[in-house]
Amino acid sequence: MSLFSRKKKNLEAVPAAERRVTTEGIFVKCPKCSTALFKRELEENFQVCHSCAHHFRLDARSRLAMLYDEGEYEELDAEVISCDPLGFVDTKPYPERLEQARRVSGLPEAIINGRGQVGGHLVFAGAMDFSFMGGSMGSAVGEKIARIIDRAIEYRGAVITFAASGGARMQEGTLSLMQMAKVCAGLAQLDEAKLPFISVLTDPTTGGVTASFASIGDVIIAEPKALIGFAGPRVIEQTIREKLPEDFQTSEFLMAHGMVDLVIDRRELRAMIINLLNFMMPSENILRLLDEDKEALPDTQ
């Protein structure tokens, strides 16, 4: 037995192609500018790239946490979920797709309702989540939006929605289409109650959601460079048989055509919403000032 015989096996060199530091779960690569972003910093920065200000898609609950004062809100209507009114089967049964969507997104439905304070104002908000069946609007989504509107009227609060949707949910057929009517009728009643509705459009907002509540806010705010439109770009290309211009159906395109009020960086969104609510919401402060003005008027009698 040799004195210098190796007891341990040779260390195997890792091939150059496989040589890397494990950063999974720590870094995220920006899809726009390819910068490696430290995940925790990205979260602290409202999921906006430090380098190019690309807005990552956001899940519904983070959305609500970013909106409400101290990130605190009460989740409402979680019990309202989709059923299968048509017995719809495409390549998979609809209930299976729903189950899968709940697993993937961790959410009960494509919209999450919340109630809480924003800048001290009572706000009922609904945030859509694209990861739940493309944020599509079926009966449950329509019902949940109708419920926040009902409550806003009852408790004299504001309604804020964050749209992120491919449109109506095909698996519920014409009932999905009817949700457009249902939520817009609710907004008509909100109008008559003189209560605010702020609509925030995020990437992407298309189809039946754009053609209903999302487009009729008292004020409409879009996040930068979001895809927003009625017909999908592919459908339009097939209809006109031409390639579409690069910025077509972006937030900036809509802004240029007068369809949205503001395009705002997500990091400034909450402050802007509070500013708008201060204008819209009935406030004791304003009533007091008006009373003082009246007293200051000369007596006409």
Place this chain on the structure above:
Amino acid sequence: METMNTEITPIERVGLARHPQRPYTLDIIKNLFEDFVELHGDRRYADDPALVGGTATYHGLPVVVIGHQKGRDVNERRYRNFGMPKPEGYRKALRLMMMADKFNRPVITFIDTPGAYPGVDAEERGQAEAIAFNLREISKIKAPLITCVVGEGGSGGALAIGICDGLLMLENAVYSVISPEGCAAILWKSPTQSALAASRLKLTAFDLEGLGVVDVIIGESSENRVNDSEIYQAIDKQVHAMLLSLLGLSDAERRVLRFQRMRRLGEWSQSGI
């Protein structure tokens, strides 16, 4: 007439609803209404020939009548943009409805469109906003609103003039969130599955009555063509009956019923996950 044909498959009904010899809005107006004056333009941008409307007399009563309009020959089809309205069409429709409301006249709309026009100019002028604005504003109108789906009920482009107190539908009309072809392309990734998609989408008058969307189905004889007087009589009978029942209600009663009707639409579960 009274015996409705339930043997026809959904995709066959789609074919019937799109049949070029099916009565179009202007045919119905000519046969059911008197003194029709077509009014034009949205006062914003243009007049849209894909959506027509105006004042008329219906059974002696002044009304506003509005509907999608398709064309029969190549030139007319192009002129009518295949019945696909642009934002100016929807804005004209709302303008006419608001005028009806001002003079307290009922509004009768006829739906027959493949959908709102998907084009660059329509998007630039706010196709989505035009539809959404109509949905909200039409629901506020005090006058009675009757809608009749006579051919293709193509999604948001149909609904944008379809907010109503009573929804009628011809036996061989269809009303859907997406065309069977579009649905097949997206969900089955194959346009050959459109017959299957048509049956799954539950887009026939019978399906929609069962789902609480449609109030009255208007029966058709097998050959309902533009020159067939039977179909006009059938439409007239039901539209008139609906109008009389709505006129029997006060504005306030109709309003409550209309909002209740829309609020109820859809089916969901309350059980949570």
